[in-house]
Amino acid sequence: MKLAKEMDYHPNLLARGLINKKSKILGVVVPTINRQFWSNSISGIENIAYKDGYNVMIFQSAESFQKEVEIVETLANSRVDGILIAFSKETQSYGHVQQVMDRGIPVLLFERVCDELNTSKVVTDDFLGAKKITQHLISRGKTRIAYLGGPLTLGVCRDRFHGFQSAIKSVGLTMSPDHFLAMEEFTFENAKNGIFQLWNSKNRPDAVFCFADILAIGALDACKELGIRVPEQLALAGFGNDDTSRFVSPSLTTMSQPSFEMGQLAAKLILEEINTGSEQPIFKKEVIQPTLVIREST
Amino acid sequence: MKLAKEMDYHPNLLARGLINKKSKILGVVVPTINRQFWSNSISGIENIAYKDGYNVMIFQSAESFQKEVEIVETLANSRVDGILIAFSKETQSYGHVQQVMDRGIPVLLFERVCDELNTSKVVTDDFLGAKKITQHLISRGKTRIAYLGGPLTLGVCRDRFHGFQSAIKSVGLTMSPDHFLAMEEFTFENAKNGIFQLWNSKNRPDAVFCFADILAIGALDACKELGIRVPEQLALAGFGNDDTSRFVSPSLTTMSQPSFEMGQLAAKLILEEINTGSEQPIFKKEVIQPTLVIREST
């Protein structure tokens, strides 16, 4: 070691990886790092990975299937020891992932998963989470609850919508069809327009379940412009508990997802799989419970 | 290519990197990806890098000097083709970076930089930005402006403070010493306590220049609790133009930093350096102007 330092020797990780057939790198693919859920998850993954001497390579698919395919291929070709993926919104087929699994690379799916692949998974209990917060809206005396969310092709959207429905139905309520708004992109502006639309109809809701905090924040802004009192005239519920949800006013009732811990768990599972070697691994599906955070908007 | 596909051949990027002495990977080191400025910068870097066939490896120093040193070493040992660094708050010495530069690896500094290293740099014009927004506060008739920021050991803090001072002095104002609050950690809570402290003194300010949006948001919350009217009794200015600054109410006046574009520029500069080969490169320092976004808090 002394001589190494004297000679300014530094190991070449490429060569080491080549001979060892492992790079001590985990690859992570997320839709974006520009939202707290994802960046926190990544921090959780890193937290565990570092302890085990692993580095983490982060990639953003930017919700593009094409890019996701390229990234997964690159990751596999870089001989990363494991890949953690949260699918893009566009992703409907999973051949690109099955392929790297066939090549013997451990894969773990988190948050945005699919049923078709036989891997370990870490997901939020979206059904129960959505059900709980909808029940909370109902407990506030709301009966005409609208749904503001994404296309039901995306698993997460489907689950949350079903949870929402389940809560409604179990108390004998129904959702009028024009209270179901699905948008392709989860943006502030889209949500705002959604509220305008809902409020201009003859059949105004008295509460809105929003698929994500950013939608609820857009909804809130629409309410301000329209002079709607929140939560008296219209209660708003979000999902995710982004920092922002605490800072807006009225502050936002939402479901808190333990994103950091989910990342940690995901890393633990895949490292387990990596370290137990090539024996037939048992794939675990961990379903994480989000918790209700009640604030002013309900 | 056909045969390659038939045989399910995939190139081994480690072997390729070993022989080519280049990995087609850029390494990025940021304090955290959990703030929009950083995640947007990274998106900008990726945007340019991908076009040139480069992948981006992202690492978080978590504001720890020790971790930053380790990351830089790992990156160098992985034979990345270039390293983009934004220093951690703790970083005061730069030997770890000089070392990899001596090893012939191109390095670019962005946002959190230092004068000691001879590299290309991409920075915000913190001095002028702080000066502009302070002048804006002055133009609103404020005369007792407090400063809420970080330790002056951090270059960014120093520059913004000097810009603040310059604006104050140029109109013959002075800052009373107890209106200077420096905190180690830029958190909502710290900022809140700062406002409590300022408001409990005999010498209340009528405006606060906050080093970062999150501080202004904490300040805003303190104002709500204390019943201070913003901006009439106390005007608040932030820095960074995080999404949240638009969503709080009153919405926040702040300086907008073109983070995505700064990332793009940083990537362009280092790729230029990489592609021109080992000839003596000319190091550029790009100083980006932030723009004033006037909202309700002033």
Added chain:
DNA sequence: TTGTAGGCGTTATCAT
């Protein structure tokens, strides 16, 4: 204990 040969998967070079 210490030293040496061989191979990981590529690519560049040289010979055919």
Added chain:
DNA sequence: ATGATAACGCCTACAA
């Protein structure tokens, strides 16, 4: 054009 060979830097196995 096609084919063989050496080398990138490291590590393992085997020989001394």
